[in-house]
Amino acid sequence: MTLHLPTLLLLDICVLALLGALMLHAWRRSENEATLGWMAGMLLLASLGTLVVSLRGIGMDSLSIVLGQALLRLAAGFGWTAMRVFAGRRPCWPAIVGGALLWALLCLWPHFMSSLPWRVTIVTLLTVLYSVMAAWELWRARRQLQAAILPAVALSLMHALFCASLLLVDSGQAIERVWSGLDDSFVTWRLLEAFLFAIGIAFVTLAMVRERAEVRLRAVANCDPLTGIGNRRAFMASAEALLADCRRTERPAALLLCDLDHFKLVNDRHGHAMGDAALIGFGRVLSQSIRQSDVCGRIGGEEFACLLPDANAAQAELVAERIRLECSELMPDPALCFSVSIGVAEVAQAGYELPRLLALADQALYRAKANGRNRVEHYAAQPLPA
Numbered sequence: 001m002t003l004h005l006p007t008l009l010l011l012d013i014c015v016l017a018l019l020g021a022l023m024l025h026a027w028r029r030s031e032n033e034a035t036l037g038w039m040a041g042m043l044l045l046a047s048l049g050t051l052v053v054s055l056r057g058i059g060m061d062s063l064s065i066v067l068g069q070a071l072l073r074l075a076a077g078f079g080w081t082a083m084r085v086f087a088g089r090r091p092c093w094p095a096i097v098g099g100a101l102l103w104a105l106l107c108l109w110p111h112f113m114s115s116l117p118w119r120v121t122i123v124t125l126l127t128v129l130y131s132v133m134a135a136w137e138l139w140r141a142r143r144q145l146q147a148a149i150l151p152a153v154a155l156s157l158m159h160a161l162f163c164a165s166l167l168l169v170d171s172g173q174a175i176e177r178v179w180s181g182l183d184d185s186f187v188t189w190r191l192l193e194a195f196l197f198a199i200g201i202a203f204v205t206l207a208m209v210r211e212r213a214e215v216r217l218r219a220v221a222n223c224d225p226l227t228g229i230g231n232r233r234a235f236m237a238s239a240e241a242l243l244a245d246c247r248r249t250e251r252p253a254a255l256l257l258c259d260l261d262h263f264k265l266v267n268d269r270h271g272h273a274m275g276d277a278a279l280i281g282f283g284r285v286l287s288q289s290i291r292q293s294d295v296c297g298r299i300g301g302e303e304f305a306c307l308l309p310d311a312n313a314a315q316a317e318l319v320a321e322r323i324r325l326e327c328s329e330l331m332p333d334p335a336l337c338f339s340v341s342i343g344v345a346e347v348a349q350a351g352y353e354l355p356r357l358l359a360l361a362d363q364a365l366y367r368a369k370a371n372g373r374n375r376v377e378h379y380a381a382q383p384l385p386a
């Protein structure tokens with residue numbers, strides 16, 4: 001099959017420009033997510049570079065060769081930087097413009113300018129280099145990227161491989177034939193591959209940016225902004241899932257309901273900033289006192305909850321006692337009498353229903369408050385104190 005080169009060039013220029021404009025729009029809408037800005041730059045530069053390259057043959061050969069290829073190398077530098085900033089690294093300007101500069105400098109050398117194999121070799125090597133660098137930027141940061149990066153890595157490596165293999169079989173002879181008037185499908189296939197790569201990498205980048213934004217939004221929606229531990233919504237969802245797992249595997253579980261004592265006094269006497277610091281400190285004590293398999297959260301103003309799988313009431317009371325003791329050491333001023341009351345309930349009494357477990361733990365908490373605060377009580381089916 002032979003593709004019509006002028007049609008392909010026109011399509012390439014228009015589609016890249018359109019994609020670049022759409023990417024620019026996505027960049028502005030995403031509150032300036034830098035990856036999209038660099039990707040928009042890559043697409044627009046690629047469109048412009050292709051336009052300048054296509055001017056060859058109408059009396060502007062030198063301009064087309066030097067400027068067109070320099071713009072395309074700059075586009076490759078922008079594409080690499082899009083992946084680099086997505087991976088959390090800063091743009092490196094010398095390397096971004098390095099490819100285009102090297103190209104322009106080599107073009108000052110008449111022997112290089114007159115040698116098509118040399119020109120094609122350098123252009124291809126620079127493309128391969130930027131593509132491999134883009135894949136490497138993503139791969140080295142893969143554990144913290146919170147998005148599926150494999151499509152982008154695979155696309156970049158396939159692009160590099162394709163260009164490298166063309167270099168091995170051609171070294172510019174096909175281009176010579178095309179521009180001297182002979183039709184050759186070889187160059188059109190190369191152009192088509194670059195075109196498809198640009199479209200593919202643009203969509204894959206959009207998907208990566210979107211996926212990461214969703215993961216971050218979900219984390220924000222589930223996190224209590226003051227203490228940094230889970231909020232009520234996150235606690236309820238995780239605890240429900242954990243309880244369902246315990247029910248399925250017939251494991252015990254216990255729930256701790258913690259309420260800071262006389263917290264209104266802390267705020268009234270020492271100000272809200274001190275109250276906030278106490279809440280932050282308690283959140284830290286709580287998350288450090290439990291195992292990784294447990295879940296905890298701030299479920300109200302000064303109310304916190306923990307679900308402990310594989311623990312009965314006696315084991316849960318030990319954990320609660322540890323939390324209570326650590327809490328009493330939180331405040332530097334002993335006059336503050338900063339303490340916590342904790343109610344404990346277990347699934348042996350409440351069953352595997354979270355609302356029932358919370359209700360029984362709440363009754364135990366009420367008993368702890370009524371019996372003088374700064375203590376741990378577990379649920380007992382006795383009448384509550386008045």
Ligand SMILES: Nc1nc2c(ncn2[C@@H]2O[C@H](COP(=O)(O)OP(=O)(O)OP(=O)(O)O)[C@@H](O)[C@H]2O)c(=O)[nH]1
Binds near residue numbers: 271276
């Ligand atoms: N600083 C601060 N205070 C909060 C926050 N959320 C809730 N509070 C305060 O926590 C206090 C809770 O007071 P109460 O419900 O009367 O309970 P308490 O004073 O702890 O008394 P007991 O629970 O009976 O020991 C209120 O003064 C709330 O304003 C917060 O995010 N920061």
